[in-house]
Amino acid sequence: MEHKFEEKLQLLPAGEIDARLGKVTAAMAQADIDSVLISDNANLFYLTGRIFCGYIYVSRNGGLRYFLRRPSILTGDGVHRIRKPEDMGPLLADTVKADTRVGFTVDDTPYSTVMRLRKAIGVTDIANGSAVMRAARSVKTPMEVKLIAESGTRLSDIYRQVPRLYREGMTDIELQIEIERVLRLHGCLGKFPVSGTELEIFMGNVLTGDNADAPSPYDFAMGGAGLGPSLPVGANGTIIRPGKPVMVDMNANFDGYLADSTRCYITGDCPDEARRANDLSRRICEAIANAARPGVEARAMYELAMNMVAEAGMADFFMGHRSHAGFVGHGIGITVNELPVLAPRSRDVFAAGNVIAIEPKFVIPGIGAVGVENSYEIMAEGPARRLTDAPEDIVSLD
Amino acid sequence: MEHKFEEKLQLLPAGEIDARLGKVTAAMAQADIDSVLISDNANLFYLTGRIFCGYIYVSRNGGLRYFLRRPSILTGDGVHRIRKPEDMGPLLADTVKADTRVGFTVDDTPYSTVMRLRKAIGVTDIANGSAVMRAARSVKTPMEVKLIAESGTRLSDIYRQVPRLYREGMTDIELQIEIERVLRLHGCLGKFPVSGTELEIFMGNVLTGDNADAPSPYDFAMGGAGLGPSLPVGANGTIIRPGKPVMVDMNANFDGYLADSTRCYITGDCPDEARRANDLSRRICEAIANAARPGVEARAMYELAMNMVAEAGMADFFMGHRSHAGFVGHGIGITVNELPVLAPRSRDVFAAGNVIAIEPKFVIPGIGAVGVENSYEIMAEGPARRLTDAPEDIVSLD
Numbered sequence: 001m002e003h004k005f006e007e008k009l010q011l012l013p014a015g016e017i018d019a020r021l022g023k024v025t026a027a028m029a030q031a032d033i034d035s036v037l038i039s040d041n042a043n044l045f046y047l048t049g050r051i052f053c054g055y056i057y058v059s060r061n062g063g064l065r066y067f068l069r070r071p072s073i074l075t076g077d078g079v080h081r082i083r084k085p086e087d088m089g090p091l092l093a094d095t096v097k098a099d100t101r102v103g104f105t106v107d108d109t110p111y112s113t114v115m116r117l118r119k120a121i122g123v124t125d126i127a128n129g130s131a132v133m134r135a136a137r138s139v140k141t142p143m144e145v146k147l148i149a150e151s152g153t154r155l156s157d158i159y160r161q162v163p164r165l166y167r168e169g170m171t172d173i174e175l176q177i178e179i180e181r182v183l184r185l186h187g188c189l190g191k192f193p194v195s196g197t198e199l200e201i202f203m204g205n206v207l208t209g210d211n212a213d214a215p216s217p218y219d220f221a222m223g224g225a226g227l228g229p230s231l232p233v234g235a236n237g238t239i240i241r242p243g244k245p246v247m248v249d250m251n252a253n254f255d256g257y258l259a260d261s262t263r264c265y266i267t268g269d270c271p272d273e274a275r276r277a278n279d280l281s282r283r284i285c286e287a288i289a290n291a292a293r294p295g296v297e298a299r300a301m302y303e304l305a306m307n308m309v310a311e312a313g314m315a316d317f318f319m320g321h322r323s324h325a326g327f328v329g330h331g332i333g334i335t336v337n338e339l340p341v342l343a344p345r346s347r348d349v350f351a352a353g354n355v356i357a358i359e360p361k362f363v364i365p366g367i368g369a370v371g372v373e374n375s376y377e378i379m380a381e382g383p384a385r386r387l388t389d390a391p392e393d394i395v396s397l398d
Numbered sequence: 399m400e401h402k403f404e405e406k407l408q409l410l411p412a413g414e415i416d417a418r419l420g421k422v423t424a425a426m427a428q429a430d431i432d433s434v435l436i437s438d439n440a441n442l443f444y445l446t447g448r449i450f451c452g453y454i455y456v457s458r459n460g461g462l463r464y465f466l467r468r469p470s471i472l473t474g475d476g477v478h479r480i481r482k483p484e485d486m487g488p489l490l491a492d493t494v495k496a497d498t499r500v501g502f503t504v505d506d507t508p509y510s511t512v513m514r515l516r517k518a519i520g521v522t523d524i525a526n527g528s529a530v531m532r533a534a535r536s537v538k539t540p541m542e543v544k545l546i547a548e549s550g551t552r553l554s555d556i557y558r559q560v561p562r563l564y565r566e567g568m569t570d571i572e573l574q575i576e577i578e579r580v581l582r583l584h585g586c587l588g589k590f591p592v593s594g595t596e597l598e599i600f601m602g603n604v605l606t607g608d609n610a611d612a613p614s615p616y617d618f619a620m621g622g623a624g625l626g627p628s629l630p631v632g633a634n635g636t637i638i639r640p641g642k643p644v645m646v647d648m649n650a651n652f653d654g655y656l657a658d659s660t661r662c663y664i665t666g667d668c669p670d671e672a673r674r675a676n677d678l679s680r681r682i683c684e685a686i687a688n689a690a691r692p693g694v695e696a697r698a699m700y701e702l703a704m705n706m707v708a709e710a711g712m713a714d715f716f717m718g719h720r721s722h723a724g725f726v727g728h729g730i731g732i733t734v735n736e737l738p739v740l741a742p743r744s745r746d747v748f749a750a751g752n753v754i755a756i757e758p759k760f761v762i763p764g765i766g767a768v769g770v771e772n773s774y775e776i777m778a779e780g781p782a783r784r785l786t787d788a789p790e791d792i793v794s795l796d
Binding site: 069107113114185187190202217227232256323334 | 409439443447448449450451452467468469470502504505506507508509510511512513524526528571572575576578579582583585587588589591594596598600601613614615616625626627628629630651653654721732
């Protein structure tokens with residue numbers, strides 16, 4: 001089957017589509033699912049390299065069908081223009097009849113849309129196609145790793161520029177806005193893709209002082225009160241003061257693939273407690289990067305971190321103080337919350353090609369948030385490869 | 399029943415909550431729904447003035463129950479801390495038994511979440527609670543109108559500053575980034591709330607030249623190729639040239655309530671066709687603002703616009719050229735796509751307190767996009783009140 005995409009739309013090379021499809025069909029076999037009807041943007045992007053309004057039907061029996069509502073970016077076998085979901089029914093009738101378990105992207109598509117799609121293609125039971133796609137996407141292709149690594153390099157270059165963006169008397173949000181501007185001028189798309197609908201954030205977090213300890217509605221490593229009750233996370237207008245670290249954790253979505261990295265900065269003298277916590281964070285990152293090898297359980301990384309934290313007597317400040325986030329790292333890629341998850345109840349096992357962010361962070365009362373976050377590729381052999389290389393010390397803003 | 403919120407969290411005054419609840423229960427009665435379990439951020443925000451992780455159960459029989467996962471922002475009668483959705487089951491058992499038709503926010507909550515919630519509270523059939531909430535939210539309270547009007551004033555003030563942000567040789571995205579920065583420095587939250595999961599955009603659109611005619615996957619008035627295939631909408635790096643209008647349609651989310659407005663700018667001489675189209679856009683806005691009164695059908699506004707466009711011989715260029723968007727305006731509020739919709743198949747009828755954006759726009763081949771967009775409040779008597787007051791001429795950047 002051949003598909004011909006309009007050239008200038010930068011869609012994926014044919015070999016890359018095949019590699020990704022291979023991962024998807026393997027995950028489908030593992031889950032005993034015959035086909036998946038994809039309707040969410042992240043997964044449409046994964047299988048085409050482009051977001052469009054439409055659907056993709058992937059069948060283990062070999063069928064790959066594109067249904068395009070707009071724009072008309074693709075022609076060839078198995079490509080259909082449709083006006084509405086119901087137009088898929090007759091086109092898919094034979095395929096659906098042969099597929100006994102059909103998955104839908106149920107974790108990222110509204111209930112009413114899934115119900116309409118199910119009826120449109122004549123399926124009775126709904127299997128979890130989101131879980132299949134999450135599993136497939138957890139192991140990146142070399143091209144995906146390269147894109148994430150490029151995002152990591154670009155973000156790290158901008159983190160090196162933060163001291164020249166700082167001016168005395170600035171608030172957290174004022175510094176964040178200058179970082180946002182430089183990110184955008186260097187090609188950052190701004191959009192912060194998240195799986196599911198619950199988490200909301202705008203381009204990242206800059207936290208200083210006590211605001212780091214404000215509890216957030218989201219399961220983020222760090223909170224922050226935010227600028228208003230409709231977006232209660234992140235910077236809240238706190239003036240950056242001498243001796244109070246500034247934690248910078250910004251969006252690095254340059255090309256549809258995210259890197260994730262955090263660095264800390266300070267004006268004036270750095271308190272010893274902050275430096276010690278930051279050093280511990282670095283050592284945890286290194287220990288996890290060294291331990292995270294194919295076949296190792298992801299939850300063991302959380303235990304490893306907790307042991308190091310307990311030994312240092314820092315458990316009260318780890319991943320928050322007033323409230324604690326229950327993880328130390330997470331997969332990244334097209335969205336910021338992919339598999340594997342480095343958390344106590346995680347069932348994930350590392351595989352070569354996983355890309356993860358490790359973020360052991362501390363909130364110290366009276367001082368603020370400190371810690372580093374890096375992105376890593378899990379390698380077939382040896383320690384995980386770091387993809388974010390800005391200096392890891394608490395950097396002076398002066 | 400009394401609820402006590404933590405003071406500093408800026409939640410709604412009690413009278414405001416009652417006013418909004420009154421609209422919700424009226425819409426529930428209209429739809430013959432007994433209760434709604436709210437699980438999406440926009441509707442949680444509507445009924446509390448704050449986003450949190452949790453749920454609200456609204457019953458026409460008088461019950462209003464809050465279920466908070468995090469943070470702990472509320473205490474009082476009917477307020478429950480829960481760890482997981484299943485904890486709601488026993489707490490709601492009696493209420494649910496009395497309610498025969500229970501709605502869920504099915505258009506804004508993933509399928510898997512709705513299924514889990516339904517099971518958690520022991521409901522068999524799922525009614526459309528999103529439709530109920532959309533109907534309730536389409537008529538704003540005076541406080542909501544005030545917030546939208548304030549956002550409109552702030553956006554309009556920033557639109558007046560656009561000429562001083564322009565430098566010769568800039569690209570569309572470079573100008574957009576400077577506007578984003580000024581918006582953010584004036585308190586814009588950045589987040590662009592949209593109902594549903596399909597539309598994605600980052601802080602708005604700046605379009606110039608032929609890029610305005612690039613078809614987008616989204617049902618926006620104007621397209622644009624965007625910076626990359628993972629966000630194929632908006633500015634694409636086109637250099638701003640003399641005689642080519644620049645259309646600026648940016649996010650005005652300052653406090654959780656959006657205004658929506660578009661203005662055009664130009665460097666060098668303005669082509670007559672552009673000026674004529676812009677004048678026609680202004681006249682259409684005025685005609686609709688004058689006709690949009692309580693009891694009038696929203697779809698009649700689309701006909702009114704189409705008649706004026708046809709009379710001017712501009713139908714080929716209206717709401718796009720290569721592809722045409724099928725509406726001329728839409729409700730705004732907490733999200734950018736609320737009711738009423740000013741489109742040919744709309745069943746909406748105007749009511750006092752609707753807040754709408756009217757955006758009759760044109761794409762002229764070889765020139766680009768022109769037109770104005772304003773936000774309006776539908777009044778009990780007289781023409782709709784304009785909430786966005788930047789000058790409507792095509793403004794010189796020189």
